[in-house]
Each structure stands twice: as structure tokens, then as C-alpha cells.
Amino acid sequence: MAGNLASGETVPTGRRVAAWAVDFALITTFAVLLGVVTHYRITDYLSGWAELTGTGVWDVLQSNGDWGGAGKTFGLDVVHGVLVLIIEAFGALIVATFAYQFVGLAWKGRTFGKMLLDLRVRSVRGERDHLGRWQAARRAFAGTMTDVGIYSFACIALLAGSFFLSFLLWLTALVLLAANAFALLGASHRSLVDRFAGTAVVGTELYRKTWDAAKEQMQLPVIMDTVQLQQIRDSERIVQAREIGRNVGHRTARAAREAIASDSGQQAQRVVASAGKRAGAGLKSVYQKRRGSR
Numbered sequence: 655m656a657g658n659l660a661s662g663e664t665v666p667t668g669r670r671v672a673a674w675a676v677d678f679a680l681i682t683t684f685a686v687l688l689g690v691v692t693h694y695r696i697t698d699y700l701s702g703w704a705e706l707t708g709t710g711v712w713d714v715l716q717s718n719g720d721w722g723g724a725g726k727t728f729g730l731d732v733v734h735g736v737l738v739l740i741i742e743a744f745g746a747l748i749v750a751t752f753a754y755q756f757v758g759l760a761w762k763g764r765t766f767g768k769m770l771l772d773l774r775v776r777s778v779r780g781e782r783d784h785l786g787r788w789q790a791a792r793r794a795f796a797g798t799m800t801d802v803g804i805y806s807f808a809c810i811a812l813l814a815g816s817f818f819l820s821f822l823l824w825l826t827a828l829v830l831l832a833a834n835a836f837a838l839l840g841a842s843h844r845s846l847v848d849r850f851a852g853t854a855v856v857g858t859e860l861y862r863k864t865w866d867a868a869k870e871q872m873q874l875p876v877i878m879d880t881v882q883l884q885q886i887r888d889s890e891r892i893v894q895a896r897e898i899g900r901n902v903g904h905r906t907a908r909a910a911r912e913a914i915a916s917d918s919g920q921q922a923q924r925v926v927a928s929a930g931k932r933a934g935a936g937l938k939s940v941y942q943k944r945r946g947s948r
Contacts, residue, residue, distance in 0.1 A: 807823050
């Protein structure tokens with residue numbers, strides 16, 4: 655299957671951006687919820703002051719008089735515990751984003767945002783149109799890294815104290831996001847994520863087909879009513895024609911009876927009767943002559 659899309663399969667860039675915005679809004683909502691949960695986890699961790707104080711006192715007693723070093727170690731342990739909770743939140747965000755995209759792509763070939771915008775992801779490799787699990791996993795991985803993955807790793811590097819690495823990751827994330835968007839303007843209308851996974855985003859036209867089917871269903875009763883109305887009209891015309899024929903027949907018979915009952919009709923009857931009598935008399939005389947000659 656060719657890498658470029660057919661003209662009928664080309665999806666407007668605005669629809670793709672809108673679908674991505676819906677998915678990213680869902681991911682952002684989940685990130686906010688993770689932030690709230692992490693806040694309560696940190697609060698719960700720090701609220702265990704009795705246990706933390708006991709640990710700190712024990713470190714001081716074992717410090718052999720190095721109270722400053724023991725206090726520093728205790729403080730670093732507390733900070734390390736808080737950082738672990740934050741890093742776990744970033745890790746959960748990456749895993750949840752990957753799971754969201756992978757399940758949607760492997761199951762229906764589209765995420766919630768693409769479903770709303772009537773889009774789906776198909777394979778451009780081989781004859782099979784549906785995404786396999788491996789291909790869905792590759793696209794979900796690429797999409798996760800582009801959306802939140804690299805940003806999350808940049809934040810983790812910053813929390814770990816690697817400022818230069820964090821800066822490089824942030825810069826990489828920005829460049830990758832921009833390149834992924836500009837790739838849509840190419841002839842194939844495929845992003846970097848699509849090229850990496852061997853996929854393409856196309857329109858399903860499901861909403862249009864559903865609307866056309868609904869219109870056909872709505873028009874069907876109208877057509878049936880029109881046909882029935884036409885049949886009724888035809889039947890009415892037939893009845894009218896029959897009535898007209900009956901009226902004409904009745905009028906013709908009435909006119910004939912009136913003509914016979916009139917003076918002219920009586921005179922015509924007398925003429926016909928006298929002519930019949932003369933013809934009968936002539937035939938009778940001819941018959942008698944022939945009989946007499948024998």
C-alpha cells in the first residue's frame with residue numbers, strides 16, 4: 655500500500671489538531687488528578703512526624719556527636735521521600751497516557767478525540783488496514799513520548815538535580831512537537847508519529863453515512879405516503895370514470911326512450927309497420943302464385 659494518501663482520504667489539518675486537543679485535554683485532566691493525589695500523598699507522608707522524628711533522633715544518637723551531619727542526612731531522607739512520590743506521579747502519567755492510546759488504537763483504531771472528530775488510524779504497510787498490536791504499541795509509544803513523555807523525563811531530571819540534561823530534554827520535546835506538527839503539511843499529510851509507526855490518519859465518514867441513512871429512513875415514510883396518495887387518486891379517478899360512464903349510459907337510454915315516445919318516433923314506428931305489412935303481403939302473393947302454377 656502506498657505511503658501517500660488518496661485524495662478522498664485526506665483529512666483537514668484542523669480536524670486532526672482538534673482531535674489531538676481533545677486527547678491532550680483528557681491527559682491534562684488526568685495529570686491534574688495525579689497532582690491532587692500526589693499532594694495528599696506528600697501531606698500524608700509529612701504528617702507522620704512522630705515516625706520521622708523518631709528516625710531523626712535515632713540518627714543523631716548514632717552520629718557520634720556529628721549532629722549537623724545527622725540532621726542533614728535526616729533532611730535529605732525526607733526530601734528524597736517527597737521526590738520519590740513526585741517521580742512516581744510522572745511515571746504514572748507516562749504509563750496512563752501510553753495505556754490510553756494503546757487500548758484505543760488496538761481496539762478501535764482511534765482514541766476518544768479521533769472518535770469525536772470522525773477519524774481513525776490505519777496501517778499503510780501491507781494489505782491489512784487494521785492496526786496490529788505491535789503497530790498500535792509503536793504508535794502509542796511515539797505519541798506518548800511526543801505529548802508528555804519527554805517533558806516528564808525533563809521534570810524528573812530537574813528533580814534529580816541534572817539541570818543540563820533537563821534543559822536538553824525540554825528542548826528536544828519542543829523541537830519534536832514542532833516537527834511532528836509541520837510534518838502534517840507535507841504531501842502525505844502524515845506526522846512524524848505516523849511515519850515512525852507506519853500509520854496514517856483518515857476519515858471514517860461514519861457520521862455522514864449515519865446521517866444519510868437517517869435521512870433515507872425519514873424519507874421512506876414520505877415516499878410511501880406519496881405512493882399511497884397516488885394510488886388513492888388513481889382509484890378516485892377510476893371511480894369517477896365509472897360514474898361518468900354510467901351517467902352517459904343512463905342519459906343515452908333516456909334519450910332513446912324519449913325519442914321513441916315523441917311524435918316523430920310514433921310516425922317512424924307507423925311507417926316501419928306499414929312497410930312491414932306491404933312487404934309481407936307481397937311475399938304472400940308471390941307464394942300463392944307459385945303454388946297455383948303447380
